[in-house]
Amino acid sequence: MARKDRDVRGAKGKGATSRKEVKKRSFKLGTLFSWLTFDTSRFSALKKIKWRLVSKVVIASTAVILVSVYWDDAVNEFDQEITSIEVRGQVNYLKPELLRERLDRHLGEGFISLNLDEVKESVESMPWVYSVSLQRKWPGTLIVHIKEQYPAAIWNKKFYLNAYGEVFEPRDVIAIRGIPELSGPPGQEKALLLRYVDYRDRFASRGAVLSELSLEPRGAWRVALKSGVSIKLGRDPVDAKLGRFIKAYDQGLKGQTEEIESIDARYTNGIAVRWKERIEAE
Numbered sequence: 001m002a003r004k005d006r007d008v009r010g011a012k013g014k015g016a017t018s019r020k021e022v023k024k025r026s027f028k029l030g031t032l033f034s035w036l037t038f039d040t041s042r043f044s045a046l047k048k049i050k051w052r053l054v055s056k057v058v059i060a061s062t063a064v065i066l067v068s069v070y071w072d073d074a075v076n077e078f079d080q081e082i083t084s085i086e087v088r089g090q091v092n093y094l095k096p097e098l099l100r101e102r103l104d105r106h107l108g109e110g111f112i113s114l115n116l117d118e119v120k121e122s123v124e125s126m127p128w129v130y131s132v133s134l135q136r137k138w139p140g141t142l143i144v145h146i147k148e149q150y151p152a153a154i155w156n157k158k159f160y161l162n163a164y165g166e167v168f169e170p171r172d173v174i175a176i177r178g179i180p181e182l183s184g185p186p187g188q189e190k191a192l193l194l195r196y197v198d199y200r201d202r203f204a205s206r207g208a209v210l211s212e213l214s215l216e217p218r219g220a221w222r223v224a225l226k227s228g229v230s231i232k233l234g235r236d237p238v239d240a241k242l243g244r245f246i247k248a249y250d251q252g253l254k255g256q257t258e259e260i261e262s263i264d265a266r267y268t269n270g271i272a273v274r275w276k277e278r279i280e281a282e
Contacts, residue, residue: 079110080139089146093174094128102126103144111140119144127170130162153193154181165190184215199223199242206249208257227257234266241265 085103102123106114116134119142123132128149135143149168151160154176159169161182167189180200182192192215200210203225212224221233223242233241245265253260253273264272 079112081108082106082111082114082142083140085142085144086137087144087146089148091128091146091148093151093170094126094146094148098126099123099146103142106142111136111138114142127168151176151179153179153196155189156183157181161189161193165193180210181212182214183212185217188215202242202246206246206254208249208254225257229257229260230262232262232264232266241267245271 085107087099087103091099103119106119114136120132120134123129123144123146129146130149131147133145135145137143149160149162149170152163153161155161155167159167161167180196182189182196184192192213196210196213199213203210209226210223211226212222212230214222216222219235221235221238222230223233224230231242231245242265245263248271253263259276260273261276262274264274
């Protein structure tokens with residue numbers, strides 16, 4: 001029996017481990033690897049991040065950086081010289097040689113590096129040009145679309161009005177047949193053009209042609225027909241006065257316009273006609 005007890009104690013001394021020692025070692029190992037524990041709340045916070053949006057921002061930022069770094073090299077590689085300039089659009093009053101001179105100075109400039117705003121501003125500064133649009137055509141063509149000014153009326157015997165009531169002054173005044181003469185104070189261009197269109201249509205329906213419309217500084221209106229008849233309308237409102245003249249015109253004056261020098265329609269109940277002096281044959 002004593003031998004058996006010695007064998008057991010010998011076995012414990014050689015390799016066996018007691019329960020207390022096992023507990024003690026496990027405690028030390030737990031303490032050693034405690035830093036490997038994870039906080040699951042951090043993973044839940046990461047899930048809330050919009051990774052697709054973040055990836056797009058990263059890609060866009062990378063693209064911007066690459067473009068800024070290699071842009072000059074790319075421009076130098078593909079920036080061919082402009083070898084031809086095409087002009088498109090109907091041109092009636094603008095002198096082609098002046099336009100060509102203004103555009104040809106850009107031949108030889110870079111296809112990509114050409115400053116389109118500068119070209120547009122340069123061409124639009126020409127008197128008969130209303131607007132310009134530009135288009136590049138690879139590898140070396142610049143297309144210029146021109147919208148020319150359309151003279152709708154002569155303004156104060158010196159300028160022109162376009163269809164929008166805007167004043168423009170060409171370098172060389174051109175005699176244009178068939179457009180009316182309008183005159184009035186600065187700032188009244190659009191109002192006169194609109195009133196002219198109204199009066200023109202009212203006379204046209206009766207076979208008469210309105211050739212002049214003027215507004216004096218004191219506010220008096222006057223119209224003139226192509227036949228030479230001048231009609232004083234006075235100050236606003238003038239629609240009723242014009243209506244009385246048109247009524248008299250329809251009732252008999254239409255066939256006598258060649259004999260009429262002027263008409264005063266400023267009265268409230270009628271008109272006064274001034275006839276041309278007749279020269280009696282000897």
